[in-house]
Amino acid sequence: METHRPPGLGRTRAWRSPLRGPWLTSVFAAVLLVCLPVIIVSGLLSYIAYGPQFGQALPGNVGWLHLPIFDWPTSPSWLYRLNQGLHVGLGLVLIPIVLAKLWSVVPKLFSWPPARSVAQVLERVSLLLLVGGILFEIATGVLNIQYDYIFGFSFYAAHYYGAWVFIGAFAVHLGLKLPLMLRSLRSQSLRTVLRTSRAATRPEPLDPGGLVATDPAPATVSRRGALGLVGGGALLIAALTAGQTLGGITRHAALLLPRGRSNGTGPTDFPINRTATAAGIKPADTGQGWRLSLTGGPRPVTLDRAALLAMQQHTASLPIACVEGWSTTQTWSGVRLRDLAALAGIPVPHSAQVKSLEQGGPFGQAILQSNQILDPDALLALQVNGADLSADHGFPGRVIVPALPGVHNTKWVHSIDFRSKGHA
Numbered sequence: 001m002e003t004h005r006p007p008g009l010g011r012t013r014a015w016r017s018p019l020r021g022p023w024l025t026s027v028f029a030a031v032l033l034v035c036l037p038v039i040i041v042s043g044l045l046s047y048i049a050y051g052p053q054f055g056q057a058l059p060g061n062v063g064w065l066h067l068p069i070f071d072w073p074t075s076p077s078w079l080y081r082l083n084q085g086l087h088v089g090l091g092l093v094l095i096p097i098v099l100a101k102l103w104s105v106v107p108k109l110f111s112w113p114p115a116r117s118v119a120q121v122l123e124r125v126s127l128l129l130l131v132g133g134i135l136f137e138i139a140t141g142v143l144n145i146q147y148d149y150i151f152g153f154s155f156y157a158a159h160y161y162g163a164w165v166f167i168g169a170f171a172v173h174l175g176l177k178l179p180l181m182l183r184s185l186r187s188q189s190l191r192t193v194l195r196t197s198r199a200a201t202r203p204e205p206l207d208p209g210g211l212v213a214t215d216p217a218p219a220t221v222s223r224r225g226a227l228g229l230v231g232g233g234a235l236l237i238a239a240l241t242a243g244q245t246l247g248g249i250t251r252h253a254a255l256l257l258p259r260g261r262s263n264g265t266g267p268t269d270f271p272i273n274r275t276a277t278a279a280g281i282k283p284a285d286t287g288q289g290w291r292l293s294l295t296g297g298p299r300p301v302t303l304d305r306a307a308l309l310a311m312q313q314h315t316a317s318l319p320i321a322c323v324e325g326w327s328t329t330q331t332w333s334g335v336r337l338r339d340l341a342a343l344a345g346i347p348v349p350h351s352a353q354v355k356s357l358e359q360g361g362p363f364g365q366a367i368l369q370s371n372q373i374l375d376p377d378a379l380l381a382l383q384v385n386g387a388d389l390s391a392d393h394g395f396p397g398r399v400i401v402p403a404l405p406g407v408h409n410t411k412w413v414h415s416i417d418f419r420s421k422g423h424a
């Protein structure tokens with residue numbers, strides 16, 4: 001086998017950087033080891049927040065990959081905002097570190113002979129799933145937050161199953177490599193590396209894993225410089241991203257994002273996910289003739305906007321937090337959902353189905369849990385920041401519930417069907 005090594009493979013002249021070695025790889029690995037579990041857990045929590053118990057988490061039927069289901073809480077109100085801010089924000093920030101880690105182990109990709117033992121074949125398959133999995137999750141995630149649906153499959157299904165492929169491979173990889181990572185990190189101190197200039201940069205001692213170059217070229221950058229470059233890249237992405245979650249003036253720095261900067265002026269200047277026009281809402285349907293119907297009780301109740309405004313109004317400062325990471329906190333006023341439930345004759349509903357004037361599609365309807373209806377801050381909002389809702393933000397009325405994923409804060413509400421326990 002050794003004599004049949006194709007030119008350019010393995011520990012050869014092709015990979016001559018004197019920076020490569022177990023220590024450098026382990027530094028990147030340690031950062032990923034701390035951050036990836038946060039991304040994994042927040043991703044899975046987001047799935048639960050969507051309400052799989054109502055069949056409204058995507059993908060719907062995941063067989064034995066289903067997650068434990070619990071009622072997503074309504075408090076703290078920023079829970080989903082934090083969850084998605086971490087998932088999307090940290091996911092983007094880690095991209096330079098993932099790329100650096102891959103660069104640091106690239107000779108392994110070409111190791112020769114390709115299959116020395118069964119154990120090695122298994123390890124290489126797990127690496128394929130690991131690297132393929134993370135690149136797939138990054139690619140689908142980035143395309144999704146940019147609303148670039150160039151792929152011909154469901155983003156949610158792909159991202160969910162891709163995540164499980166990655167999680168499995170990550171667990172295997174961790175089991176195989178954790179001791180080596182810890183040993184390598186102890187091989188030299190970060191402080192020493194940060195004090196070493198380019199001229200004084202030497203390769204790490206040759207390692208059995210084959211990361212260190214046998215024929216190293218002179219250093220063109222110090223390890224400190226390389227760490228600075230990767231860390232700087234991560235910080236730059238953080239600076240260009242954080243504004244979409246933090247809001248306020250930081251929103252103007254969110255240059256990478258399709259939503260998140262300016263939407264006109266005045267009380268309704270905050271991000272719009274889909275405009276009324278895009279959703280096919282006709283002004284005629286939201287004018288004088290608009291009625292809200294409440295069903296599920298002994299008899300249906302129909303209210304116009306004036307009747308709703310005549311009910312007790314409640315004001316709450318609540319975020320809209322989109323699954324795609326952007327969020328915005330505004331001051332909403334309107335009627336409590338629990339008051340509407342009582343009016344409909346179901347004071348303690350088990351769930352409620354909210355329907356929009358926009359029929360069908362992923363946004364046309366949403367089902368709310370009992371706690372999401374009964375929370376004192378859960379509203380059918382009629383106004384925001386003291387002004388009537390704009391057409392794009394859901395006039396005549398929209399749902400706004402603490403900690404609810406943005407997508408379920410239905411705009412242009414048309415009807416609410418309150419359901420008691422045992423409803424089919």
Ligand SMILES: Nc1nc2c(c(=O)[nH]1)N[C@H]1C(S)=C(S)[C@@H](COP(=O)(O)O)O[C@H]1N2
Nearest residue numbers: 271272273274322356363406407409410411
């Ligand atoms: N009817 C309807 N409701 C909707 C949407 C929509 O497209 N149509 N978008 C949802 C999504 S994905 C989010 S994040 C929020 C955004 O609200 P905003 O556009 O007022 O910021 O509204 C939700 N409610």
Ligand SMILES: [Mo]
Nearest residue numbers: 322323406407
């Ligand atoms: Mo959203």
